[in-house]
Amino acid sequence: MSTHRIGFAVKVLGExxxxxxxxxxxxxxxxxxxxxxxxEAILGYLExxxxxxxxxxxxxAPYATHPDLPQFHGQIEECAEExxxxxxxxxxxxxxxxxxxxxxxVLNSEDERIRRSxxxxxxxxxxxxxxxxxxxxxxxxxxxxxxxxxxEAACDRFLEGWELLSDAARARVVIENDDRSFxxxxxxxxxxxCGAPVVWDILHHRCHxxxxxxxxxxLDLAFATWPEGVVPKIHYSSPRxxxxxxxxxxxRRVERTPALPQxxxxxxxxxPIAFEYVMRDLGGGPDFDVMVEAKGKDLxxxxxxxxxxxxxxxxxxxxxxxx
DNA sequence: CGATGTCAAGGAATC
DNA sequence: GATTCCTTGACATCG
Numbered sequence: 001m002s003t004h005r006i007g008f009a010v011k012v013l014g015e016x017x018x019x020x021x022x023x024x025x026x027x028x029x030x031x032x033x034x035x036x037x038x039x040e041a042i043l044g045y046l047e048x049x050x051x052x053x054x055x056x057x058x059x060x061a062p063y064a065t066h067p068d069l070p071q072f073h074g075q076i077e078e079c080a081e082e083x084x085x086x087x088x089x090x091x092x093x094x095x096x097x098x099x100x101x102x103x104x105x106v107l108n109s110e111d112e113r114i115r116r117s118x119x120x121x122x123x124x125x126x127x128x129x130x131x132x133x134x135x136x137x138x139x140x141x142x143x144x145x146x147x148x149x150x151x152e153a154a155c156d157r158f159l160e161g162w163e164l165l166s167d168a169a170r171a172r173v174v175i176e177n178d179d180r181s182f183x184x185x186x187x188x189x190x191x192x193x194c195g196a197p198v199v200w201d202i203l204h205h206r207c208h209x210x211x212x213x214x215x216x217x218x219l220d221l222a223f224a225t226w227p228e229g230v231v232p233k234i235h236y237s238s239p240r241x242x243x244x245x246x247x248x249x250x251x252r253r254v255e256r257t258p259a260l261p262q263x264x265x266x267x268x269x270x271x272p273i274a275f276e277y278v279m280r281d282l283g284g285g286p287d288f289d290v291m292v293e294a295k296g297k298d299l300x301x302x303x304x305x306x307x308x309x310x311x312x313x314x315x316x317x318x319x320x321x322x323x
Numbered sequence: 324c325g326a327t328g329t330c331a332a333g334g335a336a337t338c
Numbered sequence: 339g340a341t342t343c344c345t346t347g348a349c350a351t352c353g
Contacts, residue, residue, distance in 0.1 A: 012346085
């Protein structure tokens with residue numbers, strides 16, 4: 001028997017929508033303190049809905065590492081008390097938190113300045129979770145980065161970037177397979193060299209897996225990289241299947257043409273049938289958590305849960321139980 | 324008020 | 339070497 005938290009990312013759509021951070025522009029002096037007020041409200045929502053896992057927005061501390069805005073750089077220290085309190089609240093509710101810096105955080109960039117700014121961003125994310133007193137399961141997920149110069153050179157550059165990180169940051173950062181360059185086997189090998197655990201993203205795996213690694217093996221590869229006592233996690237999403245449209249400017253008017261979605265595009269919701277198959281196949285062994293990436297956010301997770309229950313799967317206090 | 328432009332940030336493809 | 343897309347949301351500004 002295995003247990004699994006199911007989480008969602010950043011934005012709360014339920015209850016009419018809740019703000020996830022102080023997103024005002026720098027001219028209006030946004031502050032982490034405001035974001036933490038929002039986060040507190042979100043924790044309340046998570047408690048009410050029995051949602052045990054949540055990805056906080058990377059920009060929780062606005063401009064915290066912006067090179068031209070040093071006046072914003074001390075927010076984490078300024079909010080030490082508030083951070084400790086909210087971290088304690090998350091612990092009390094047993095909610096697993098994480099974050100996921102996006103495409104601009106490239107630790108393996110060819111440009112050393114960009115590697116340094118990526119490292120600064122990761123230090124900040126780690127400092128935030130440290131100030132909250134969160135356990136090791138609160139990880140900061142990143143992609144390996146760009147593939148310039150080939151996989152080998154790109155992985156070597158990642159290690160150069162890794163060298164820039166403090167022990168505190170290294171203890172939080174985990175690496176994820178992506179949908180075009182770094183497949184699960186490559187990421188697992190890189191993990192052996194730097195020690196970062198691996199998050200396996202199943203949709204990315206469907207998009208890019210030149211080594212043809214079977215699901216079970218990919219799962220084992222990823223989970224072997226996690227330290228004893230820290231529950232691993234995976235990313236799960238269903239591909240978008242509806243037609244979108246492409247907008248193109250022709251002169252002064254906008255022309256809309258139908259566009260077929262890429263496999264990697266996230267759907268609004270999660271296909272419960274595919275999810276059930278995957279979880280019955282992969283569950284029943286070690287515990288692991290599942291971060292759902294769907295445009296429907298919390299609503300997608302709540303709907304998925306209802307559908308799993310209707311299918312006879314067991315959910316207890318928001319945790320999925322398999323086997 | 325609704326529509327449109329802009330945002331801190333990189334990489335890769337294309338011209 | 340410069341431009342555009344990728345992809346996403348919300349602030350900010352314009353009409």
